[in-house]
Amino acid sequence: MASGIGYRGTNRCFPFWEDFQQCYFSSKQESRSDCVGARDDYLECLHHFKEIARVRTIQAVERENFAKAKNNGTEHKIISLASGGGTSS
Structure with a gap:
């Protein structure tokens, strides 16, 4: 996801992507396991599993x-x- 802003405005899942990205880059763990919740929220927004x-x-x-x-x-x-x-x- 590049910017999250498309032809019709901001993507509905972009806030979840931002949360995940912020968690990922601020994580002090090598495995980034503390960001699993944010990743799951983003994927749920995209795919509705x-x-x-x-x-x-x-x-x-x-x-x-x-x-x-x-x-x-x-x-x-x-x-x-x-x-x-x-x-x-």
Whole structure:
């Protein structure tokens, strides 16, 4: 990342990059292990690994609850996160 400023202004992850860069260059450890948290925050901002994993876990639980409700004869609606908040059954 060169400057963090592009055609449409500052990149949304640039503050995380600055935090990581500041930690990295001010670290007194050779391994820079004290900057792992800052690096993880920056990578999460870029790729959303943790967010995607959490959404998949929630969706799996919702599908499981729907299957249980269907087997019990009760009504349970799954809220779709992708379609703008609508429900599907």
